[in-house]
């Protein structure tokens with residue numbers, strides 16, 4: 001396993017082509033709007049060595065028997081799935097989006113689909129995958145998953161788009177490898193990564209077969225370009241953006257301009273019938289990750305709301321307690337879906353454990369549809385200072401500090417400075433910049449709510465439910481009551 005320092009050194013050896021806010025970025029490690037994101041990923045190397053959490057943050061490789069970072073592990077049991085959800089909630093309580101989940105969710109998916117492809121088509125993607133995985137675990141590679149294509153007109157399938165490059169596709173192939181063109185979007189954590197794993201984003205038809213492509217590339221592959229943006233605010237008073245300045249997220253438009261991929265890094269190249277399974281498999285693993293990170297987001301929100309209620313002297317009020325309890329229920333419902341999905345997970349393909357599709361989709365669906373209500377509750381509890389609290393810079397200014405000390409007082413025994421800090425955290429998490437990211441990430445990250453609703457509906461056993469109703473209504477006899485198989 002790499003140390004945090006070794007991870008940073010590994011980034012220095014690669015020179016990806018990055019643009020952000022109208023500039024070419026030469027130093028991705030020390031740039032003030034990117035460093036807070038590097039810090040998030042570095043944390044995954046740090047906590048893997050913390051004796052308090054090693055049981056969650058590390059695993060044993062099924063390929064080599066070595067101790068590895070759990071973010072490089074292929075799930076081997078229900079216990080592994082449970083630990084992944086627990087680990088994700090642990091990390092996300094510190095920094096919200098831990099960002100190393102996309103890659104491992106993509107790799108777990110590929111461990112199944114490459115195996116299925118070799119069985120069905122006689123390809124050798126699973127061998128490629130295993131060799132890649134051994135290297136990935138040994139080097140403790142920091143990677144991300146790029147699945148979402150830019151997609152053009154949503155009504156049209158890949159091959160029917162006016163511009164054929166709106167989904168990533170193979171434009172050439174030879175004995176050495178394939179050449180790919182197109183763009184992925186919303187790619188979280190490409191900037192702090194060593195490698196990027198590309199997957200098809202949807203089911204494909206025969207005429208879309210060039211779009212059924214999965215592969216891995218180093219971030220500095222020739223012809224790959226990133227156009228990034230960052231959640232990190234330009235420099236402000238430290239008090240004003242306590243979270244947003246400390247931890248960051250970037251997403252990139254990830255452009256592939258005829259990039260060559262050698263065969264040993266190709267995991268699908270034209271097997272269009274399996275593309276849907278890749279998209280669905282990634283959806284399951286990634287929504288499982290959300291069942292860990294989204295309860296942690298609610299932990300942050302509910303903790304902040306409970307603190308401000310205490311500082312304002314309203315923590316005793318029954319309506320405040322009721323709203324805080326609603327937040328607790330949301331967090332624990334999502335987490336319960338993650339744990340249940342883990343416990344009910346099953347082995348697939350070569351024995352990789354995949355979580356229960358229905359439960360993890362319900363967990364992510366709750367996250368996407370409840371976030372706005374959660375934020376409303378925090379606003380309601382916090383009051384108007386959620387957005388009107390004067391800046392930390394004015395607290396530091398001797399001309400205004402005495403006024404703020406006096407008039408920003410809530411409960412007498414709480415220092416005004418602490419109360420202002422708590423309001424600024426409310427503002428940072430729910431009302432400015434990062435807060436907008438948090439809402440949209442909860443809604444669309446891991447797939448839009450409708451994608452989960454469709455999956456839940458499709459997999460749910462409606463016939464059993466209808467049968468129950470028929471017996472209860474007297475349409476069918478009591479003996480017809482369906483067997484309990486949950």
Ligand SMILES: Cc1cc2nc3c(=O)[nH]c(=O)nc-3n(C[C@H](O)[C@H](O)[C@H](O)COP(=O)(O)OP(=O)(O)OC[C@H]3O[C@@H](n4cnc5c(N)ncnc54)[C@H](O)[C@@H]3O)c2cc1C
Nearest residue numbers: 145146147148154186187188440441444445446447448450
């Ligand atoms: C913060 C954030 C981080 C992300 N990180 C990553 C990442 O690291 N890697 C990655 O691969 N992806 C990532 N995503 C992408 C995420 O999975 C997508 O945003 C999500 O799948 C929705 O796709 P879209 O953004 O293209 O929206 P759209 O697909 O345009 O969806 C917008 C709306 O249109 C609806 N819609 C779309 N197509 C149809 C159709 N054919 N018929 C009917 N309705 C339709 C959707 O249900 C939704 O309501 C991230 C997203 C966010 C917001």
